[in-house]
Amino acid sequence: MPTSDHQHDLVVWGATGVAGRLTAAYLAEQYTPATLSLALGGRSRDRLDSVAADLADRNDAWEEIPTVVGDATDPESLRAIAERTSVVCTTVGPYTRYGTPMVEACVEEDTDYCDLTGEVNWVRESVDRFHDAAVDGGTRIVHSCGFDSVPADIGTLLVQSYASDEYDAPCETVRIYVDEVRGGVSGGTLASMVEVFEAASTDPLARETLRNPYSLAPPGERDGVDPGAQRWPRKDRLRSVWTAPSPMAMVNERVVRRSNALLGYPWGREFRCSEVVTTGRGLKGAAGAGLVAGGLGLFTAAMSVGPLRSALQRYAFPEPGEGPTEAETEQGQFTVRTLGRGTGADGPFTVEAEFGADWGPGYGATARMLGESAVCLVREEVDSPLDGGVLTPASGIGMPLVGRLRDVGFTATVSEATSGDGHA
Ligand SMILES: NC(=O)c1ccc[n+]([C@@H]2O[C@H](COP(=O)([O-])OP(=O)(O)OC[C@H]3O[C@@H](n4cnc5c(N)ncnc54)[C@H](OP(=O)(O)O)[C@@H]3O)[C@@H](O)[C@H]2O)c1
Structure with a gap:
């Protein structure tokens, strides 16, 4: 039974794609028709029916799973989905190409929304176009509820909540370390x-969004002291490990800064955050950091040149719809560590959070992060002063998401940083 007047609690739109199928499979396994009124959405009736039949076969609790058809090129069909649904959870990407009409439909129909986007240029577009209307309507539009950017945003929330409770002061700086990542990538x-990259080559606003560390902050607040992402290999003074630039810093750091801004700057106007990949200690760590930084630099350079980008897409990348198998996504692993430093009444302190899981970060774990984000919205398990807007996981859902993810097997711990482990 749906928990509101809507026909469906939750529609997974994009259920025929790699991430959508995994999210739908997770929700069908974890919930029953009595606990969640779930429907699957997509553009092809046949493909949807086949996914729904497969999931019903695999889960005794579900005799059948309803399906709804809607195409990103047909806004009417999206409004019809949003109108009947409490929460739309969408994996229809690339979001720059297909995402806007569904956000618009959800804002028009006051339907809460979450997605998996890491396309920071598109998040900026969504902020500029829909934030005010979503605030007025009390509609929660929560972007980036997967590996981009839950570990970074929720890790920061964990260290900041701990600092506030224990030291009555925020962490002025937060450093997010991607310590381990094992998992595949989809077309x-x-x-x-x-x-x-395409948007950056044609659209000045996209270029500005990628250049400005504060580009996702509200209008009028798009500058500050934080210099933005690390560009070179560097030995980290806090942990005595080598670090390299993180490919996800571009979106994750901006999302964390947006959380601070939307929550009213509880972490201070001078708050700084950075995300890096750790590569270990000593010579091996230094060489690893050089390799990661060099590889990322080469990849970025190649993707910035139109013909090379087209060639990579055509000859090297898997097609959209292709990606790791369900079994492969269950075998990965990730650990993201967040260190926050601040100054309390008794002097400086360092707080450490660990967030991780034994599933591939971009798929097995992302399906659970997105699915549980959507369930938080359905059940209004939200700890936030904000009733609506274009939000982040930390500002739009907050600590209830941590609780749910812990319950389903994620590690999410926070404590004072231990001395003797290289921490200051
Ligand atoms: N944040 C993270 O950690 C994370 C992790 C994984 C994925 N993602 C993001 O999630 C998105 C999906 O990734 P994926 O690997 O699942 O991609 P995918 O396998 O290509 O799936 C895309 C989905 O969009 C649907 N679609 C395409 N055009 C459509 C249209 N015009 N109208 C309605 N539906 C349409 C496809 O339907 P058909 O099956 O009918 O073609 C499919 O269901 C990407 O943007 C990706 O970057 C993010």
């Missing part, structure tokens, strides 16, 4: 990266 994700 859909690579197509979304292509879309970001």
Whole structure:
């Protein structure tokens, strides 16, 4: 039974794609028709019916799973989905190409929304076009509820909540370390990266969004002291490990800064955050950091040149719809560590959070992060002063998401940073 007047609690739109199928499979396994009125959405009736039949076969609790058809090129069909639904959870990407009409439909129909986007240029477009209307309507539009950007945003929320409770002061700086990542990548994700580079080559606003560390902050607040992402290999003074630039810093750091701004700057106007990949200690760590930084630099350079970008997409990348198998996504792993430093009444302190799981970060774990974000919205398990707007995981859902993810097997711990482990 739906928990509101809507026909469906939750529609997974994009359920025929790699991430959507995994999210739908997770929700069908974790919930029953009595606990969640779930429907699957997509553009092809046949493909949807086949996914729905497969999931019903695999889960005794579901005799059948309803399906709804809607195409990103047909706004009427999206309004019809949004109208009947409490929460739309969408994996239809690249979002720069297909995402806007569904956000618009959800804002018009006051339907809460969450997605998996890492396309920072498109998040900026969504902020500029829909934030005010979503605030007025009390509609929660929560972007980036997957590996981009839940570990960074929720890790920051964990260290800041701990600092506030224990030291009555915020962490002035937060450093997010991607310590371990094991998992595959899909054609859909690579197509979304292509879309970001494409936008940067043609659209001045996209270029500004990628250049300005504060580009996702509210209008009038788009500058500050934070210099933005690390560009070179560097030995980290806090942990004595080598670090390299993180490919996800571009979106994750901006999302964390947006969380601070939307929450009213509880972490201070001078708050700084950075995300890096750790590569270990000593010579091996230094060489690893050089390799990661060099590889990322080469990839970025190649993707910035139109013909090379097209060639990579055509000959090297998997097609959209292709990606790791369900079994492969269950085998990965990730650990993201967040260190926050601040100054309390008794002097400086350092707080450490660990967030991770034994599933591939971009798919097995992302399906659970997105699915549980959507369930938080359905059940209004939200700890936020904001009733609506274009939001982030930390500002739009907050700590209830941590609780749900812990319950389904994620590690999410926070404590004072231990001395003797290289921490200051
Ligand atoms: N944040 C993260 O950590 C994370 C992780 C994974 C993925 N992602 C993002 O999630 C998105 C999806 O990735 P994916 O690998 O699942 O991609 P995918 O396999 O290509 O799936 C895309 C989905 O969009 C649907 N679609 C395409 N055009 C449409 C249209 N005009 N109208 C309605 N539906 C349409 C496809 O339907 P058909 O099946 O009918 O073609 C499919 O269901 C990408 O943007 C990716 O970057 C993010």
